[in-house]
Amino acid sequence: MESKPSGLASQALLNKIDQLRELNVKSIELPQLVVLGDQSSGKSSVLESLTSFSFPQAPGLCTRYATQISCCREPEESVTVSIIPQQNADAVTKTRLRAFKRNTTKLTNDVLVQIIQDANKVMGIRTTAEDTDPSLCTFSNNTLKIEICGPEQEHFTVIDVPGIFRVSSPPFTTDEDVDLVRNMVDSYIKNNRTIILAVLPSNVDITTQEILKMAEKADPGGVRTMGVLTKPDLVTEVATQRAIKDLVLGKGKQLRLGYCVVKNRSADDAQSTAFERLAQEEAFFGKPAWREIAASGRCGVGSLKTRLSDLLMNITKREFPHVKAEAMKQLEQRRRELEDMGPSRTDQSAQMMYLGRLGSKFQAVTQCALNGYYDSESLFAENPDLKLITAVTKTNEKFANTFWRRGHKRHTSPDWDDEGEAVYDLAGNDDNYLAQDILLSYPELHDIVKTDSYECSKPKAFNDDSITDHIEKVYQLNRGPELGTFSGSILSATFREQSEKWEPLVLAHVSELIGLVHDYISTLLACICPDEQILAQLWETVLIEQLRKAYIRAMEQARFLLRIERQSRPSTYNHYFNSEVQRKREDRFKELTAAAQYTSSEGAKLITVASVQDTIVNKENAQQIREDILDVLTSYYKVSRKRFVDNICNQVIGHFLLEGDESPLKIFNSELVMGLDSAQLELIAGEDVETRNRRSVLDSEIKNLEAAMRILRI
Known part of the structure; x- marks a missing residue:
């Protein structure tokens, strides 16, 4: 055991802990000494010996609440009694309880009884079975603080908690009171900075004491529990005396802090002084039966108080830096919580200001999300799902590549033309499954979007269900009086048939983007608005209907573009169309004349005029028209596809969903709040x-x- 610390620094440290305890900040665990024991275990006598404070002797004044007894050395003797309100008391109750204070210099039993009775009245304690007022309680979670000062006192603080009882005595005590006291005791001893002083009568079987079981549950290693054995003078059996001495000498089942044994004054000894009681205790342990443990340093109140003072000071010095760090951490956390709640919103202007700030924050983060400025907001690191433009770009690219490779119904040549573009591998791309999950998470979208995933099938091969046969069929069903040409209706019919997968592809893509945008809005609002009630009311009352209108506009624009591109007369002013038609005809000529080529003696590739005539001139009119239709269809489809994909991505996605004035991302702003x-x-x-x-x-x-x-x- 370390020697007892002394000096002004130690005194100041203990004073700080007492001042912190006065604040009753329950979130900070303070070093403290808590005494617990069953009723009639001798707990009051131990406390009196440690603190020189005599608990009042009067009916109905047993411990009904935690009592903090603090001793300090002062030139003048004084006793101050006050109440520390429980933490969850309302402001009015706290003010009323803190107003209670009694000061005295001569603490006689009668004076103390009157003070305790006054405190019980202020705390609303029921002291007798005749107190039938339903507003009264038998036990309280408030704390009675007793400060004892005098020239002979040393700084020492101990907390007494109500004695454990197991059977209620209606109407005075109830089963709820049994649980309340047990919970109160548990709340004190579970503190890892609490020294548990378990008071146990020597004349009972120690192994059956529930107090030890409670202490063991709170302190499994027994590193902060000390046992105090009382009433050794009532032990007459030699075997029981031996068991007590073994515990004190460390031979039995041990607590890390061990056991001490003290002799209480007898029940009929109310007049002896503290000096006389110490002398009686010293004489008792000097008897032959107890002499073996007299020199152990664990006998008597003086030894107990020294050990407890050392323990309290050691744990205080060790834990003080941790208490300080914990207080700072708790303060920062509470400030953040209050800041997240925003200013008080008791009037219209405060409510408008709060929502306006939310709207401004939403727009600021959204601008970063649309421009890819992810380093400017910590929210993007905390929640990568907010990286909106990245997700949109990836989804648009997937859509464009799917449209390119699979958007047409039939291939228009034996070898699919990659048009010089890089091949995009669709295998293993399961982003669509995630998109469908998002859509299914928001039932408010189900009547607007397509919630079923669309698997775009591969185009039919050139030789399977040949496109030339299909063109022939359409031509025969729609030909007019034209000579050597074909009507625009034939191109319209073949184009609509070739682009029949466009509508499900586009609607599925726009639905997926609506899901991404909607999920972004929902996620961001949850991040910047921690108040769930405000979030729910804002979402349901204002935003949902406005968002639905924005999504409907986007879907309508997609359908409008589909009608323009697929149902209107094929038309383009793009010079690329004519060059494509010429290239197709050139490719066809090269293919037809390839077999008629021969190599001259000089190594040049030549073809006869007759071969050219056979290839070009000797061709049926219908065959020529079918080839022209195929060339025009192939060229126009390519022009239309490129134009259409850009229009969908730029207009529907870029304008109607992201950047436009009526975009869903622009809805929650200051103008909406002002309205x-x-x-x-x-x-x-x-x-x-x-x-x-x-x-x-x-x-x-x-x-x-x-x-x-x-x-x-x-």
Whole structure:
């Protein structure tokens, strides 16, 4: 055991802990000494010996609440009794309880009885079975603080908790009171900075004591529990005496802090002084039966108090830096919670300001999300799903490549033309499954979007269900009086048939992007608005309907573009169309004349005029028209596809969903907030009772923690 620390520094450290305990900041565990024991275990006598404080002897004044007894050395003798309110008491109750204070210099039994009775009345304690007022309680979670000062006192603080009892005595005590006391005791001893002083009568079987079981549950390693054995003078059996001495000497089942044994004054000894009681105790342990343990340093009140003072000081010095760090951490956390709640929203202007700030934050983050400025907001690192433009770009690229490779119904040549573009591998691309999951998560979208995934089939091969046969069929069914040409209706019919997969492809893609945008909005709002009630009211009352309108506009624009591209007369002013037609004809000529080529003696590739005539001139009219239709269809489809994909990505996605003035991302802004009437503001941003209470609790905790930090820094 270390020698007892002394000096002004040690005294100041213990004073700080007592001041912190006065603040009653429950979120900070403080070093403390808690005494617990069953009723009639001798606990009151131990406390009296340790603190020189005599608990009053009067009916109905047994411990009904935790009692903090603090001793300090002062030139003048004084006793101050006050009440530390429980943490969850309301402000009015706290003020009333803190107003209670009694000071005296001569603490006789009669004076103390009157003070305790006054404190019980203030705390609403029922002291007799005749007290039938339903507002009264038998036990309380408030703490009675007794400060004892005098020239002979040393700094020492101990907390007494109500004695454990197992059977209620209605109507005075109930089963709820049994649980309340047990929970109160548990709340003290579970603190890892608490030294548990378990008071156990020597004349009972130690192994059956519930107090030890409770202490063992809170302190499994027994590193902060000390046993105090009382009433050794009532032990007459030699075997029991031997068991007690073995515990004290460390031979039995041990606690890490061991056991001490003290002799209480007898029940009929109410007049002896503290000096006389110490002399009686010393004489008792000097008897032959107890002489073996007299020199162990674990006998008597003096030894017990020294050991407890050492333990309390050691744990205080060891834990003080941790208490300081914990207080700072708690203060920062409470401040963040209060900041997240925003300013108090009790009037219309405050409600509008709160929502306006949310709208501004939403727009600021969204601009970063659309421009890819992810380093400017920590939200993107915390939630990668907010990287909107990255997801949109990937989805558009997947759509464009799918459209390119599979958007047509039939291949128009034996070898699929990659048009000089890089091949995109669709295998293993399962992003669509995620998109469908997102859509299914928002039932408000189900009547707007396509929630079923669309698997775009591969185009039919050139030789399977030949496109030339199909062109021939369409030509025969729609030919007119034209000579050597074909009508525009034939091109329209073949183009519509070739592009029949466009509609499901486009609607599935736009639906997927709507799901991404909707999920982004929902996720971002949840990130910037921690108040779930405000979020729910804002979402349901204002945003949902506006968002639905924006998504409907996007889907309507997609269908409009589909009608323009597929149902209107084929038309283009793009010079690329004519060059494509010429290239197709050139390719066809090269293919037809390849077999007629021969090599001259000089190595040049030549072809006869007759071969050219056979290839070009000797061709049926219908065959020529079918080839022309195929060349025009192939060229126009390519022009139309490129134009259409860009229009979908630029207009529907880029304008209607992302950047346009009526984009869903532009809905939640300051203008929307300014347009809300007083009833809507109150419904969305008004504080309910729970929020006001939480704000009040946070304000109170912050004030207490700030006071705690001032104490810790001094």
